[in-house]
Amino acid sequence: MSGSVGDIMVPTLEQRFKANMPRHKGLVWDAVLMRLTASPAKLATLAEMERTGGEPDVVVLDNALCFVDCSSESPTGRRSLCYDRTALDARKENKPGGAALEMAALMGVELLTEDQYRTLQELGEFDRKTSSWIATPASIRNLGGALFCDRRYDTVFTYHNGADSYYAARGFRARLAL
Numbered sequence: 105m106s107g108s109v110g111d112i113m114v115p116t117l118e119q120r121f122k123a124n125m126p127r128h129k130g131l132v133w134d135a136v137l138m139r140l141t142a143s144p145a146k147l148a149t150l151a152e153m154e155r156t157g158g159e160p161d162v163v164v165l166d167n168a169l170c171f172v173d174c175s176s177e178s179p180t181g182r183r184s185l186c187y188d189r190t191a192l193d194a195r196k197e198n199k200p201g202g203a204a205l206e207m208a209a210l211m212g213v214e215l216l217t218e219d220q221y222r223t224l225q226e227l228g229e230f231d232r233k234t235s236s237w238i239a240t241p242a243s244i245r246n247l248g249g250a251l252f253c254d255r256r257y258d259t260v261f262t263y264h265n266g267a268d269s270y271y272a273a274r275g276f277r278a279r280l281a282l
Contacts, residue, residue, distance in 0.1 A: 113147050114140070116154065120161050120174075127174065127227045128162045136162055139169065139282040146171075149212040149280050156181030156211075158278065163227060165220045171280045172216070172224055178234035178275035182207060185275065187237055187250035191267035200270040204237045213278035215239045218262055220279065221253045225260045230277070232256070235263070237276040 153160040157180040158173035186192040188205040217239045235254035250267035
């Protein structure tokens with residue numbers, strides 16, 4: 105891997121991979137590195153996940169190898185966001201700086217689904233003080249709502265809110281399929 109992004113990200117990702125082996129039992133770093141080498145553009149996306157506080161690490165979600173935000177709390181650089189652009193545009197006052205789905209698309213990642221979020225929580229304890237927007241079914245979003253999750257009382261909860269809501273402690277966790 106050549107280039108400044110690769111020179112910076114690969115050692116960071118390798119160190120995190122080796123320090124958190126329970127997240128990816130049975131996987132070896134060389135296999136992950138081979139996939140990254142085959143898709144060097146993904147390093148820029150991983151760098152953005154890292155820059156915004158996500159601490160991406162390798163996990164298996166839906167039988168697919170992915171990098172997922174594994175920061176203990178919702179990534180700091182992706183908080184205080186409405187759910188999507190429609191919700192942001194609908195706010196008349198006190199607009200936040202952006203929207204989760206829009207930011208995810210710009211980064212080249214996807215929000216976790218509820219099932220993926222719950223799988224991640226089996227690998228560690230995340231969002232004990234924060235919460236994270238998750239991919240919301242169209243049937244809920246069409247009615248103005250959006251879903252988010254957190255972990256409290258050693259339990260993962262799924263909640264709803266208006267898609268135009270935003271809170272300093274709510275961001276989003278993302279995944280990047282390899």
